[in-house]
Amino acid sequence: MKFCPECGTKLDETMRFCPECGHPVEISSQDPFFHIDPELLARRIKQHTAPNRTMVKESYTFTGDSMMTIDEVLSLLFPQLDILSRLSNAYPEEELYTDLHNDLSLVIHSFQQGNKQSLFGQDHQILNTLINFWDLIVEVLTQKDFIGYKNEITVYKKYISDLDYILTHGITTSQQVLPSSQRACHEDFDPSVAKEIESLINELHEMKPSFKREAYNPSIDYRQELYKLTGLERLKASIDDHILDIKVQLKRKELFPDLKINPSFNCIFKGKPGTGKTSVARLLSGILKQEGLISNGCYVEVDASSLVSGYIGFSAKITRLAALESFGGVLFIDEAYSLMNAQGSKANAGAEVIDTLTPLMENYRDKLTVILAGYDKEMDLFLQNANTGFPSRFKSVFQFDDYTDEELMSIFLKFAEAEHYALTPEAKKRVKTILWFIVSQKDKMKQFANARTARNLYEYIRVRCTRRIHKEGYADLCTIQLEDVDLERSEIDMIINK
Template identity: 40%
Template sequence: MKSSISAAEVHRQYSEGVSAFRRQIADPALRVKFTQQADVFFRACALGVWQRDGAAVTPRHVEYYNAIYAKGNPAPTILFWELSSAVLEYPGFKPPEFFARMRACDKVSGTGLARRFIDLTTLMLLLFAAVDDQVGEAEAGFVNSCADALSALCDKDGLKGERSPLDVGDFVTQRPQPAQPETAEKPQEAPQAEEEPAPTLKELLEQLDGLCGLEKVKADVKSLINLVKVRKLRQEHGLPVPPMSLHLVFMGNPGTGKTTVARLLAQIYKAMGVLSKGQLVEVDRSGLVAGFVGQTAIKTGEAVQKALGGVLFIDEAYALANQDNPNDFGREAIETLLKGMEDHRADLVVIVAGYTELMDRFIHANPGLESRFNKYFYFEDYTGDQLMEIFRSMCEKNGYTLDESGQACTARLLHGLYENRDENFGNARDVRNLFERAVARQADRVAALEQPDKEALMALTEADLQESPQA
């Protein structure tokens, strides 16, 4: 199996992680000791991870081992047979000597280096475990036991700290089942349900037209579709086509349909042959940024890989550009994202979304973002009448009815919600909250009836709505 992470990439991630941590060490003597001992410690940890794997050592293990050295330190040159013997003879995990001094510094200055070193160790061991593109239960167990051993020493010294943001269990992968002998009777396969045919471009455009409001967005989407169509026609006739970016910026308040339009666009691009799959992968800052150096690039890269062939939708994308903290890991996510967009420009569309003012600042925070995101869709707030239309649609889809007084009460509430809106206005989200609270009130009322009929089970009354607090 070809590894998705080369030895050169392992060296880069390891060296950057160790170097970044070393820069956080203020004590000169501790910094020197860490520099001298870190490579030896981590190479020993690699032996432990690979011993738990149980599989035979391969040339790739040798390449990984020889890549474990920080910038400025000599690179190891272990041979295959030497590594095989070292893995078999691994004596067990032993905390590094500098860890004791690190804890002593933390007790005096409260720097928290020891806890951060546990995070670094966990990340590096997972990197080593990925030598065969798999992280097994035994390997994950070893990583956890090493982190627990270091954490126990911190606890013993009274060094408090938060739990690592990295969950080792998230990285465990299922190993492929061994192939069955050809003579063995094959289990009867369950009948496969027929896949529904993908919606046509006409059907998708009808869904777009069926959305409440969003007239400007609908027009912008159709204009974009026309642009793509004409480009394809020009290509078919051998005419030159100017460069075009399909990446988009969605600007507007929450609850204005940004995710819904993004999902439709992904399917529209698929129907037009622009994208191969048409799926929507939705993430926010937490889905791209990790708690310490090195892991963010991996996390963002995984999101990009999952979105290949479709659309990567990043909600509240402005949170990636923390202007107040130049060392924020969001910058690493942006750089990884830009590289992914460049490497996969033929089969990946990225849509970033968020509040209008904040998104404008986000795009202009990085020249790479400015050059790739040059199409803006503005999602206006729903009016009171449109909010009412959304509420009626929710009732219809969920089997509820409104009498005249109930409709008048709902309209009054929603128009008031729109007229008094502020920065916390949630548009369709507020309508959904109002609907769910009304349904809960109705359930309490109907449950008290002896034998409610179908009409009573469906009816939302003025009382159900009046008792619902406004959002």
């Protein structure tokens, strides 16, 4: 089981993004694929014949024994494309993951055209290859550590059943899937730009990255959710002050029409990994909506690298699309410094992104709110080397401080409580000592990552606890004891550098 490094939400093993705060989920040595040899897997796939399996039709809510609609097929294939995309990005040197991702993308694109009536030829072969792939993954993980990888094995077995279901039932066009441009549009898109959004999506076609876009939820008190986040007290107060300043200046503008004010909340988030930048950005979009400072409160999240295309002109189109989709809300660009190369100068595509965003921020002050995020030194260098008009578009810089050892302890306990674990007093005292040591040495560590470090520590301790519980015959399934957290210095170093 994984946890979000930003907000601590429990995550499914196949998720690329946290459903609560949108933070990207990284693949690490904890991921089962880290331990699998792709070359050996590729050779075995060519020789492998998947065994006959009994379908469990009750697990599906589709059309029973009749043919499936394209929408139903896509709903089963997209999760598999998602994890294959994550694998190909995490292990770019492994051709197997990239080939499987590309092959499944072709099948899905064919279905999305809306004219597919049956599976045949290459499509049929690709899905059968995927069945063999997941079947072998299940075999490898079962042999390696069935208990440790129980959740993953369940997921991959479901993928096998999903593919079997598609191959068994076939496809009908009685319920056509909508064109991609229509599927991508949301009801709260600004009507004045909806047509341009559709046009850009059609131009970009498969080159359009998958932006994470969340609509404003009026049932959530976003300010209270911000206050609930561990630590960040100075940041929370600073955000309140800036919002209050904008509201007061708008009131003064009513009294003195000649005043020139900038009511936008364009800002920069700086801080080390795991300090909550993504979580705060998501909540800030809702707060600004609740305060009446933006119109619809939607939240669009992109990595700067996803705005960059290898084709001339396409970076500008992708950037403009991301901005248009965020009109009335917040556009959050993470790792903005990646638009610069290692020497701090703009790459052509990165410059294209900046040069596209700058006039948009000027011409659409009342519609576009941009938050750039990244690490301190890298962001400073980025802003120094961006064109002169770009940094001036950002009203404020918010600093995300490192968590204290007490705050990291609170985060650690949240991870434990989420899985119904309790620590003995002795174990809790030992964890506090470990976290105090980590924080005291953080300036000497290259990999200190705040909440992520607390998460890594928790996951390591949980595995030790699991081994002890198994050894003791499952007598107590809910208590983390002192021996589970009594770590050697070498173990602590390994956790920090994870």
